[in-house]
Amino acid sequence: MQFRITILGCSSAIPTKDRYPTAQLVDYSDRYFLVDCAEGTQMQLRRYRISFQRIQHILISHMHSDHFLGLPGLLSSMDLLGRKIPMHLYAPSEVISFIRHYKEMTHTPSNFELIFHEIKNQFEGILWENEQFIIRCFPLRHSVACHAFIFEERARPLRMKKNAIIQYGLTIEQIRLAKEGHDIIKADGKVIPNHSITTLPMHPRKYVYMTDTAFLPNVAERILEADVLYHEATFGQDFKIRAEQTQHSTALEAGKMAALARVKKLIIGHFSVRYTNTDSLLAEAKSEFTDTEVAFDGKVIDIPFAYRTFSSNHC
Amino acid sequence: MQFRITILGCSSAIPTKDRYPTAQLVDYSDRYFLVDCAEGTQMQLRRYRISFQRIQHILISHMHSDHFLGLPGLLSSMDLLGRKIPMHLYAPSEVISFIRHYKEMTHTPSNFELIFHEIKNQFEGILWENEQFIIRCFPLRHSVACHAFIFEERARPLRMKKNAIIQYGLTIEQIRLAKEGHDIIKADGKVIPNHSITTLPMHPRKYVYMTDTAFLPNVAERILEADVLYHEATFGQDFKIRAEQTQHSTALEAGKMAALARVKKLIIGHFSVRYTNTDSLLAEAKSEFTDTEVAFDGKVIDIPFAYRTFSSNHC
Numbered sequence: 001m002q003f004r005i006t007i008l009g010c011s012s013a014i015p016t017k018d019r020y021p022t023a024q025l026v027d028y029s030d031r032y033f034l035v036d037c038a039e040g041t042q043m044q045l046r047r048y049r050i051s052f053q054r055i056q057h058i059l060i061s062h063m064h065s066d067h068f069l070g071l072p073g074l075l076s077s078m079d080l081l082g083r084k085i086p087m088h089l090y091a092p093s094e095v096i097s098f099i100r101h102y103k104e105m106t107h108t109p110s111n112f113e114l115i116f117h118e119i120k121n122q123f124e125g126i127l128w129e130n131e132q133f134i135i136r137c138f139p140l141r142h143s144v145a146c147h148a149f150i151f152e153e154r155a156r157p158l159r160m161k162k163n164a165i166i167q168y169g170l171t172i173e174q175i176r177l178a179k180e181g182h183d184i185i186k187a188d189g190k191v192i193p194n195h196s197i198t199t200l201p202m203h204p205r206k207y208v209y210m211t212d213t214a215f216l217p218n219v220a221e222r223i224l225e226a227d228v229l230y231h232e233a234t235f236g237q238d239f240k241i242r243a244e245q246t247q248h249s250t251a252l253e254a255g256k257m258a259a260l261a262r263v264k265k266l267i268i269g270h271f272s273v274r275y276t277n278t279d280s281l282l283a284e285a286k287s288e289f290t291d292t293e294v295a296f297d298g299k300v301i302d303i304p305f306a307y308r309t310f311s312s313n314h315c
Numbered sequence: 316m317q318f319r320i321t322i323l324g325c326s327s328a329i330p331t332k333d334r335y336p337t338a339q340l341v342d343y344s345d346r347y348f349l350v351d352c353a354e355g356t357q358m359q360l361r362r363y364r365i366s367f368q369r370i371q372h373i374l375i376s377h378m379h380s381d382h383f384l385g386l387p388g389l390l391s392s393m394d395l396l397g398r399k400i401p402m403h404l405y406a407p408s409e410v411i412s413f414i415r416h417y418k419e420m421t422h423t424p425s426n427f428e429l430i431f432h433e434i435k436n437q438f439e440g441i442l443w444e445n446e447q448f449i450i451r452c453f454p455l456r457h458s459v460a461c462h463a464f465i466f467e468e469r470a471r472p473l474r475m476k477k478n479a480i481i482q483y484g485l486t487i488e489q490i491r492l493a494k495e496g497h498d499i500i501k502a503d504g505k506v507i508p509n510h511s512i513t514t515l516p517m518h519p520r521k522y523v524y525m526t527d528t529a530f531l532p533n534v535a536e537r538i539l540e541a542d543v544l545y546h547e548a549t550f551g552q553d554f555k556i557r558a559e560q561t562q563h564s565t566a567l568e569a570g571k572m573a574a575l576a577r578v579k580k581l582i583i584g585h586f587s588v589r590y591t592n593t594d595s596l597l598a599e600a601k602s603e604f605t606d607t608e609v610a611f612d613g614k615v616i617d618i619p620f621a622y623r624t625f626s627s628n629h630c
Contacts, residue, residue, distance in 0.1 A: 014392045017361045021388075039388040040355045046332045065391045065421060069384075073336075073354040076380045077329045094420050101416045105409045106380060 001029045001132075003153070003205050003303040005228065008044040010269035010295035012212075012234045012248075013066045020044055020297055021066035022211065022270060024230070025055070026151050028133050034058040035149060035209055041070035042077050048298055053083055057128060059135070060091035060119075061211060062146035068095045072102045079110050086113040090127050090137075092145055093118050121145035138222055140213035142247045148210040150223065156201035164197035203306040208263070211270045214244070215253035220260035227303045229258050230295070233268035233281050251281035255288025269295030316344045316447075318468070318520050318618040320543065323359040325584035325610035327527075327549045327563075328381045335359055335612055336381035337526060337585060339545070340370070341466050343448050349373040350464060350524055356385035357392050363613055368398055372443060374450070375406035375434075376526060377461035383410045387417045394425050401428040405442050405452075407460055408433050436460035444469075453537055455528035457562045463525040465538065471516035479512035518621040523578070526585045529559070530568035535575035542618045544578040545610070547585035548596050554587070566596035570603025584610030 004027045009020030021038030025045070032055040034041070045052045052074065060068050068091065075087070089099070096116045103110070117127070119137060122145070128135045136150040157179040165175060174184050184192040208223040210216075211232035223229060233251035235243040243250050249257075251268055258266035268285050271278055278294045285292040293299075319342040324335030336353035340360070347370040349356070360367045367389065375383050383406065390402070404411070411431045418425070432442070434452060437460070443450045451465040472494040480490060489499050499507040523538040525531075526547035538544060548566035550558040558565050564572075566583055573581035583600050586593055593609045600607040608614075 013395055015358050015361065015388075017358070020358065039385065040358055043330050043332075043335065043355055043358075046330065063421065065387060065417075065423075069388050070354065072380055073384045080328055098417065098420055102380075102413065105413055106378065108380075 001153075001305070003028050003207070005207060005230070005301040005303075006048060006050065007267075007269065007295045007297060007299040007301075008041055008048065009038050009297055010271060010299075011066070012232075012270045012272050013064070014273040015040070015066075016273055016276065018276075018297065019271065021069075023070065024209070025050055026207065028151065028153075030054070031133070032056065033135070033151070036061055036067040036211075037070040037074060038066050039069040039073075042074040044297065045074075053078060053081065053085075055087070056085065057088045057090065057135075059127065059149055060089070060095050061140075061149070061209070062142060062144050063092045063094040063098075064144065064212065067212075068098070071095070071099055075099070075110075075114065076106075076108065079108065079112065083112045086115055088115045088117060088128070090117040090119055092121070119145075119147055123147065138219065140210060140219075141216055142212045142214065146212055148208065148213070148219070148223075150226075151207040151209070153204035153206070155204050158194070158198035159201055161197050161199055168192055168197065170197070205303045205305070207303060208261075210257070212248055214247040215249050215257065217257065217260055220257065223261045223263065226261065226263040227306075228265045228267060228301055229261065229263040230267045230269060231257055232270035233285060234270050234272050236275070236281050236284055238280075239272070239274070251284035252288060255285035255292060258285075258289040258292065264291065265301075266292040267295050267299075267301060268292060271295075316468075316620070318343050318466075318522070320522060320545070320616040320618075321363060321365065322582075322584065322610045322612060322614040322616075323356055323363065324353050324612055325586060325614075326381075327547075327585045327587050328379070329588040330355070331588055331591065333591075333612065334586065336384075338385060339524070340365055341522065343466065343468075345369070346448070347371065348450070348466070351376055351382040351526075352385040352389060353381050354384040354388075357389040359612065360389075368393060368396065368400075370402070371400065372403045372405065372450075374442065374464055375404070375410050376455075376464070376524070377457060377459050378407045378409040378413075379459065379527065382527075383413070386410070386414055390414070390425075390429065391421075391423065394423065394427065398427045401430055403430045403432060403443070405432040405434055407436075434460075434462055438462065453534065455525060455534075456531055457527045457529065461527055463523065463528070463534070463538075465541075466522040466524070468519035468521070470519050473509070473513035474516055476512050476514055483507055483512060485512070520618045520620070522618060523576075525572070527563055529562040530564050530572065532572065532575055535572065538576045538578065541576065541578040542621075543580045543582060543616055544573050544576065545582045545584060546572055548583035548600060549585050549587050551590070551596050551599055553595075554589070566599035567603060570600035570607060573600075573604040573607065579606065580616075581607040582610050582614075582616060583607060586610075 006025045008023035011019035023041040024035040026033040206226040208226040231254040233254040234248035321340045323338035326334035338356040339350040341348040521541040523541040546569040548569040549563035
């Protein structure tokens with residue numbers, strides 16, 4: 001079950017020769033989710049050898065041009081390359097209107113269905129889910145309606161200990177009950193405590209994407225203990241006033257957010273064109289949160305499985 | 316008087332990892348004209364270190380997405396970087412509508428004026444001119460309204476021969492007449508033949524941009540003896556039927572066009588994603604026209620001055 005994020009672009013509004021504007025690919029077990037889609041995203045997908053026909057869901061955080069202008073070109077290339085499977089686009093109404101207008105203007109009947117899911121202003125809730133995985137959304141604070149995305153594995157059932165089934169002669173129903181955490185009462189009345197036949201499942205992994213936003217300490221609760229937090233750090237403290245004016249965060253604030261939410265790793269990105277070298281931004285974020293890394297185009301972040309040990313409430 | 320073309324993208328509809336879709340910069344004596352503006356054009360301008368704030372005119376050949384999708388991002392970046400000088404956009408009505416819709420949608424009041432010049436279907440005439448340079452337009456044959464652009468120096472006046480003014484004691488009025496090609500009649504009735512006091516000016520240089528189009532031999536007259544012809548060669552003869560269906564040209568036809576128009580140099584481009592290697596396309600074009608080169612992203616074509624010798628009708 002691979003859980004991988006590939007940074008396709010980590011510049012803020014203006015691209016540089018080394019940094020494209022914002023886009024990322026989230027790959028959960030070969031299911032591809034594109035997160036924002038700035039100009040040049042299709043080129044970056046090719047550059048990093050990611051088959052873009054496998055993307056079935058595109059999520060757009062907000063309607064600023066450095067987050068969605070790659071959509072028409074990407075959708076057009078998908079069509080020209082013979083795509084048949086539907087594409088789901090989760091986006092603010094303005095972006096949906098932009099794509100509709102583009103498609104009407106170019107008179108290009110698609111070979112595949114494009115299914116729009118409007119993300120309404122201040123929406124908080126589920127965008128997509130299946131039995132293993134869930135994508136949630138919550139509002140950020142920016143100059144236009146903007147949302148964060150949480151990509152999270154569902155909690156898995158308890159796992160049966162090796163040999164427990166044979167050792168205790170458990171039935172299918174008893175196995176089901178054991179996986180739900182129940183003790184098992186045998187026919188002779190003997191009770192098998194749950195913890196003696198099960199182990200804890202793997203920790204459900206969580207990735208949080210937060211850009212563009214002013215510093216929002218009150219959302220720490222929502223993203224608590226995420227494995228990875230991608231947080232914008234458009235500016236350093238040297239441009240703190242500009243960050244406030246434009247409702248962006250500084251690298252220091254990104255570090256504070258990671259610390260408040262007790263995440264495992266912080267990735268900072270969405271850098272202003274001012275910062276050709278991001279060392280100062282990294283140092284700032286690290287002063288608040290040690291396990292910080294800097295995003296760069298092509299960076300791959302794998303979130304590994306983490307086995308849990310029994311906690312006191314399970315023993 | 317530099318006359319330079321920089322290829323920013325020479326792929327057809329679908330970009331590859333090495334080729335961006337269509338855009339070019341024409342630099343005539345430090346006056347920058349952007350010709351088509353596909354997705355990623357602003358990145359390519361940065362990559363090739365071309366100051367995009369110096370562009371004052373953008374010409375869009377047609378409304379297919381691989382020729383204009385870079386416009387909103389480029390205009391947005393120009394604005395964010397503090398542009399104040401106006402931008403002239405010459406484009407079909409659909410592209411103008413697309414940009415208008417984008418600007419309304421994003422509520423971004425520009426700091427600079429964007430002046431639209433609609434290129435109507437089948438328009439043939441002048442798009443822009445000044446005392447030295449003129450840009451003409453004529454229709455091509457494609458699945459939508461599409462135009463070629465001719466960038467041409469104006470014919471210069473005859474040049475006075477070194478020492479002629481002093482030798483014959485010419486007045487300002489006589490110099491003007493001589494530059495216009497008249498013989499000079501001195502006060503004593505003596506006639507000074509024009510060719511003895513003037514030399515021919517430098518050859519007016521001409522660049523022709525023809526993409527996307529079916530093979531159009533009947534336009535050869537219009538582009539006769541151009542210094543450089545950029546002609547699309549989306550396909551090779553191996554996809555001749557596909558070329559006809561989509562109203563594109565093969566490399567062989569591009570070569571034929573160059574030969575018919577007796578141009579000095581042919582550059583082929585707008586290659587289908589099928590051709591990762593363009594050797595076969597080059598060979599095809601060369602079989603019809605020897606002085607052919609293949610476009611590649613970043614290729615620079617300088618058109619040098621060419622001094623003319625006296626022709627019989629001047630001697």
